[in-house]
Amino acid sequence: MNRILEFCLVRILPLLPLRNGNKCKVSFYGIIGDCPALKLILEFIGHTGYYSCFYCYIHDVHVGGRGGKRQYYHENNIKLRHEQRYELESIRAIESSNNIYGHLGRSLLHDLLDIPLPHSIIVDYLHVSLLRHTRCILQQIYAKLSPAKRIILDQRLRSQKFPHFFNRKIRAVSDFSFIKATELKNLLLYALIPHMLYFLPKEQLAHLASYIIHGKKCFDDNTSSMSKELFLKYYQDHSVHYDDLQNLVLHLRLHFNQLFDNHGSLCYLGTFGQEDLIGAIGKSHHGTRFHGQLIAYHYEIDFALRNKTPLNRASSIENIDGPLDEVNETSDMLQDVTQHHRMICNCNKPEQLTSLSVYGEHD
Numbered sequence: 001m002n003r004i005l006e007f008c009l010v011r012i013l014p015l016l017p018l019r020n021g022n023k024c025k026v027s028f029y030g031i032i033g034d035c036p037a038l039k040l041i042l043e044f045i046g047h048t049g050y051y052s053c054f055y056c057y058i059h060d061v062h063v064g065g066r067g068g069k070r071q072y073y074h075e076n077n078i079k080l081r082h083e084q085r086y087e088l089e090s091i092r093a094i095e096s097s098n099n100i101y102g103h104l105g106r107s108l109l110h111d112l113l114d115i116p117l118p119h120s121i122i123v124d125y126l127h128v129s130l131l132r133h134t135r136c137i138l139q140q141i142y143a144k145l146s147p148a149k150r151i152i153l154d155q156r157l158r159s160q161k162f163p164h165f166f167n168r169k170i171r172a173v174s175d176f177s178f179i180k181a182t183e184l185k186n187l188l189l190y191a192l193i194p195h196m197l198y199f200l201p202k203e204q205l206a207h208l209a210s211y212i213i214h215g216k217k218c219f220d221d222n223t224s225s226m227s228k229e230l231f232l233k234y235y236q237d238h239s240v241h242y243d244d245l246q247n248l249v250l251h252l253r254l255h256f257n258q259l260f261d262n263h264g265s266l267c268y269l270g271t272f273g274q275e276d277l278i279g280a281i282g283k284s285h286h287g288t289r290f291h292g293q294l295i296a297y298h299y300e301i302d303f304a305l306r307n308k309t310p311l312n313r314a315s316s317i318e319n320i321d322g323p324l325d326e327v328n329e330t331s332d333m334l335q336d337v338t339q340h341h342r343m344i345c346n347c348n349k350p351e352q353l354t355s356l357s358v359y360g361e362h363d
């Protein structure tokens with residue numbers, strides 16, 4: 001990787017010659033990746049060492065035991081890293097050959113990136129949130145269920161139907177060793193809460209819902225502040241519902257609002273988009289030949305999310321209906337719901353049907 005970066009520094013910067021004779025200035029915006037990759041390129045200590053957060057000086061606590069080597073408990077006054085001190089500390093790490101607040105050396109990215117470190121570091125939602133923390137908490141919930149309930153939960157997850165354009169179904173928790181991030185995303189965003197209604201107490205269910213942090217209102221201008229507020233609540237109460245899972249990946253999520261404010265859509269376009277684009281680096285295998293189309297595809301999603309007509313806040317607050325999304329109900333929709341209810345239930349109370357029960361849980 002260093003040889004690639006050296007090539008970039010020597011051969012490309014500052015001007016890239018084009019075929020038509022013009023020269024193009026290339027700017028390197030930032031670095032995105034999962035924690036092991038970032039640790040290497042940034043010459044930083046890993047999650048098993050002290051001061052391993054790229055953005056702040058949180059001091060993790062060694063607790064020992066299986067799965068609980070280091071814990072990052074919630075703190076109110078976290079001190080963020082400053083760009084100048086970030087580089088100075090990395091130089092001190094080289095001079096002293098010691099871990100200086102997480103630095104083990106000076107990263108080549110200091111000379112390459114146009115945005116100074118640590119502001120140009122973007123942690124990968126796909127790995128940090130989905131493949132790590134989501135999987136860990138679900139496996140712990142699963143382990144605490146009785147064997148009979150585990151079988152029921154697995155059966156329900158396996159039989160969950162999705163529209164065909166989701167491409168992937170969701171897996172049972174017992175098959176999590178082979179789960180893909182896309183499957184975890186579908187489970188987390190669409191199916192987890194309805195399925196967990198029967199297995200978790202309502203306090204834990206509400207706590208889990210605050211982690212999921214999704215919904216219509218999350219896409220307006222208050223996305224980052226709303227998400228942080230919900231996440232802080234989740235973080236503070238984490239030890240009430242889970243054992244020794246306050247690890248680095250949970251803590252990094254605390255900085256997601258800052259990433260969203262600084263980088264906008266780049267902080268999530270880089271996740272599923274980059275998986276599509278890069279394929280397996282180790283095998284020099286590219287995921288696709290259609291790089292341009294994929295970039296356009298993910299930007300179109302972002303554009304669609306941000307280009308919505310602003311809601312009339314006064315009227316939308318009046319119409320809030322608890323856990324249900326706001327929809328413009330039509331008589332056709334109500335007929336569909338009633339008909340669907342008759343197919344799956346004999347209770348003859350379609351008016352009590354909620355959006356969650358429509359999703360396959362009202363039986």
Ligand SMILES: [Zn+2]
Pocket residue numbers: 053054055056057058251252255
């Ligand atoms: Zn931090």
